[in-house]
Amino acid sequence: MAHTLDPTKALHTWSVFRTMGRFVAPGSAPSGVLTENTSGGGLDLLELPGQLAEHGFASAQLCHFYLPRTESAYLAEVRDAFDTAGVDLECFLVDDGDVLHPDNGEQQQRWLSGWIDVAEQLGAPRVRVPAGDQAPSDETIALSARRLRALAAEHQGIRVITENWKSLLIDADVTQRLFEQLEGEVGLLIDTGNWTGEDKYDQIAAVAGRAECSQVKARESAPGVLDAVDLTRALTVLRDVGYAGRISYVYAGTDDDEWGRLDEMHAIARTVTG
DSSP: OOOOOOOOOEEEGGGGTTTTTTOBOTTSOTTSSSOOBOOOOSOOGGGHHHHHHHTTOOEEEEEGGGOSOOSHHHHHHHHHHHHHHTOEEEEEEOOOOOTTOTTTHHHHHHHHHHHHHHHHHHTOSEEEOOOOSSOOOHHHHHHHHHHHHHHHHHOTTSEEEEESOTTTOOSHHHHHHHHHHHTTSSEEEEETTSOOSTTHHHHHHHHHTTOSEEEEEEOEEETTEEOHHHHHHHHHHHHHTTOOSOOEEEEOSSOSOHHHHHHHHHHHHHHHHO
């Protein structure tokens, strides 16, 4: 029997990084992967849910670094903005932190725990944290499992999930080994753009069936031109393995017209999702 993908129009808010003025809040990117930027000029976070709704999005995954403040009163405003706009906050994304750091792993675990507190106050049902940014080995996989399970145990009011991402989860085999040790206490977000080898579709297919959320990236076949073949194939893999979560679009291309490219992604996706 053919499986049907969730038709909800959803996105990962990295897709509107330029629209948000490339804002990265102070203290939100300790690894230096993102450069802190508060110069302004972009869309205010409290206005983002309304813009999402105006562009037809009913669901969003929110990047942690867009939050200029984390006091409870402000988080209540953000939560109310999503509620008022009728946009579901599917997942709060903590885009930094390394629980496997050889010197600061425990400190990074505590830092991530603080952001999970933020996710809970926002009312998000899920929070995605990185599994680790060190090379896979029996030791690093086991340590990641212990620390992720500890975070989940500490925050039982929210579903903690991780992603096939960064230096630890480099392929399906490592991902499966980690999830065997997580024993269902932590979930998976599958990102179709994080693995890039020739067998990437097979790699995605091997683990996507267990995923609860997705991020479906649009690659470019030329500057400003979406690779419709790659996007269609990635979506088809998710459909064929029985993935049951939402399809959250990720536009990370070169065109400043992020909304336009997201609409183009949606049109391509509709050929698969129906």
